[in-house]
Amino acid sequence: MTQDYRKFLRPEELSRISRLEIRARQVVEGFLSGLHRSPYYGQSVEFVQHREYVSGDDIRRVDWKVWSKTDKYYIKLYEEDTNLRTTLLVDLSESMLFQSGAMSKYDYGCTIAAALSHLLLKQQDSVGLYAFDDTLRKRIPSSSRRTQLHAILQALNNEKPAQKTSIDKLLRQVADDQSQKGMIVLISDLFVDRESLFKGLTQLRYRGHDVLLMHVLDDQEIDFEYSGTTRFEGMEEAGELVCDPRALRDGYQEAMQDYLHELRRFCAKNLVDYQTIRTSEHMDAALLHYFNHRIGMRQAVQK
Numbered sequence: 001m002t003q004d005y006r007k008f009l010r011p012e013e014l015s016r017i018s019r020l021e022i023r024a025r026q027v028v029e030g031f032l033s034g035l036h037r038s039p040y041y042g043q044s045v046e047f048v049q050h051r052e053y054v055s056g057d058d059i060r061r062v063d064w065k066v067w068s069k070t071d072k073y074y075i076k077l078y079e080e081d082t083n084l085r086t087t088l089l090v091d092l093s094e095s096m097l098f099q100s101g102a103m104s105k106y107d108y109g110c111t112i113a114a115a116l117s118h119l120l121l122k123q124q125d126s127v128g129l130y131a132f133d134d135t136l137r138k139r140i141p142s143s144s145r146r147t148q149l150h151a152i153l154q155a156l157n158n159e160k161p162a163q164k165t166s167i168d169k170l171l172r173q174v175a176d177d178q179s180q181k182g183m184i185v186l187i188s189d190l191f192v193d194r195e196s197l198f199k200g201l202t203q204l205r206y207r208g209h210d211v212l213l214m215h216v217l218d219d220q221e222i223d224f225e226y227s228g229t230t231r232f233e234g235m236e237e238a239g240e241l242v243c244d245p246r247a248l249r250d251g252y253q254e255a256m257q258d259y260l261h262e263l264r265r266f267c268a269k270n271l272v273d274y275q276t277i278r279t280s281e282h283m284d285a286a287l288l289h290y291f292n293h294r295i296g297m298r299q300a301v302q303k
Contacts, residue, residue: 109188115287
């Protein structure tokens, strides 16, 4: 992708835009601009509405207007043929407020969710939202209506992180609510009980959903580059600790890498698409990861 559009996707630039709607639009417009200039454009940013006729197709679904202009037979693909429902799960727990750079994990995660919603609705797909901490704070059922983006943006703007994370109840409810197979996108720092997380993800996969896990972490949570005597204030009722972080760095990084390795191993084994995202990274990476996965799902449906 060319460099001219990436300036719109830098967290430090986006953090200066206070309104989530404008920030999301900047991300999507920059992403689509770059996509048109990249090799990925050959995969088509506009989702197909026709496919070529093959023997055995219902002749009543042939688009005769297209035939009259091209002398070729194409089958109409209706919404149920092409549109796969996407449900966004956005973590609103207190730990998402952590911030060492331009954007907190919460602002970064909300911007990803808003940008994905904007992109999906632009493509006439349906999208829904679950915003959660230890309870379900807000649910917006999936829809492709024009008013859907406003509802999602309003929910993300109005709900502020406050409590602990309880992932088991949420994933169980999502599995029960979502009877129609689709894509589930979980946006979280995943500071949760891993046994409950793995159990919930397994249940979603058992119900036939595609699951995309966007693991949003601050750079310091991965690199732990603090120096000098530091007071660490725990979020989600974790207390506080005053220490020299250099004495903890090796043990902390080893524990973090073990956790990330365990997550990746579980996701690979259970066909959950996993991505670690730093809050310092350009947001095009997250959108492109989703977009490529989405194309793969669409191609699988059409076969």
